[in-house]
Every structure is written in C-alpha cells, then in structure tokens.
Amino acid sequence: MNKSELSAVTFVLIFVVAVGSLLFLNNFYVYKIVFASVKNTKFNEADFAIKDLGIGNDGNPFLSVDGTPGGTIPQKENIGYAYIFVTDKGTFALSSDWMYPQWHTHEITLDKNNCIVSMKYNGDAEVSDLVKVTKISAINVEKVMTAEFTLNDYDASICATKIFDSAP
Numbered sequence: 001m002n003k004s005e006l007s008a009v010t011f012v013l014i015f016v017v018a019v020g021s022l023l024f025l026n027n028f029y030v031y032k033i034v035f036a037s038v039k040n041t042k043f044n045e046a047d048f049a050i051k052d053l054g055i056g057n058d059g060n061p062f063l064s065v066d067g068t069p070g071g072t073i074p075q076k077e078n079i080g081y082a083y084i085f086v087t088d089k090g091t092f093a094l095s096s097d098w099m100y101p102q103w104h105t106h107e108i109t110l111d112k113n114n115c116i117v118s119m120k121y122n123g124d125a126e127v128s129d130l131v132k133v134t135k136i137s138a139i140n141v142e143k144v145m146t147a148e149f150t151l152n153d154y155d156a157s158i159c160a161t162k163i164f165d166s167a168p
Contacts, residue, residue, distance in 0.1 A: 047071040048081070048146035048164035061085050061092075061141045062130040063167075070127035073101045078151040082160075083131045084108075086145075087138035094125040094133060095149070103127045107136075114147070114160035143168065 046067030080097030107122035126132040148162040
C-alpha cells in the first residue's frame, strides 16, 4: 500500500469509529430520555392501600390510595404491580411490570387462584391524583384490588402472589 491508500483507509476507519461512537451516544441519550420518568423506587405499601373507589364525574372508574398513585414500580425481574378494577364491562388491570414500567391497561380474566387466563389490550390508564381506567364505558365498579403479580418461569403463568388491599 502506498501512502495515499494508507491515508484513505485510515480516514475511512476514523470516520466509521466516529459515526459509530455518535450513534452509540445518541442511543444512550435517547434511552435515558425515554426512560427518564422511570425511577428506582422503594416499595411503599401506602401506594396500594385503597382509600376510595367509584365512577368519577368524568364517567371513568377510579380509585384513590393513601400513598402516591403509581408511586411504586417494580424493581425485580418477573414482578409487576396492578390496580385491578372489576366493572360491569369486565376486569381491567392497570399495571407496571419489570419489562414495561409505564402504567398501562389490560382487560383480563382471572381464575379462582387469581391467575390470568386471558389478557388483551383494552382501555387506557390514567395515573395522577387518582388511578383511572379510561375508554371502557363502565357504569359500575363492583370491586377493586391492588396486587403484586409474578411471571412463573416454569409454566409462563402470571398470578397474583400478594393482594395488598381490596374493596368493598
């Protein structure tokens, strides 16, 4: 290789390393921005102690807690937390889990052991001063529960492992 070919190869390698570094840093900062609202939190049982429940003036099922609604998110693999609403339109779980810590909603069916037998995306979650399930058109809340659920690695079942509180 002559000197000009060596310079061209060196330039290309430096360019590739520089672009790769920028992409790596950019992805790191995008990751930090996307997950900036996800905090490492310690478990606070008051965040799951039910204070009130019902249908709000906006027509959405709600519950309030003694602590901070959505204030505790799971920190361990295969663990999730849920605010569960049993309504005239079905059973809905607003959950945060180890893979997707942002609060989100599933319509679920539970068996007698509080294991999920079916689950689909239906409804939306609103977690602020209250915990609300929206876009389901429910007119009656029969029961609410707060729970920890666990994914069983052996059989892939998802079951409530702790019921923190329930009402009525």
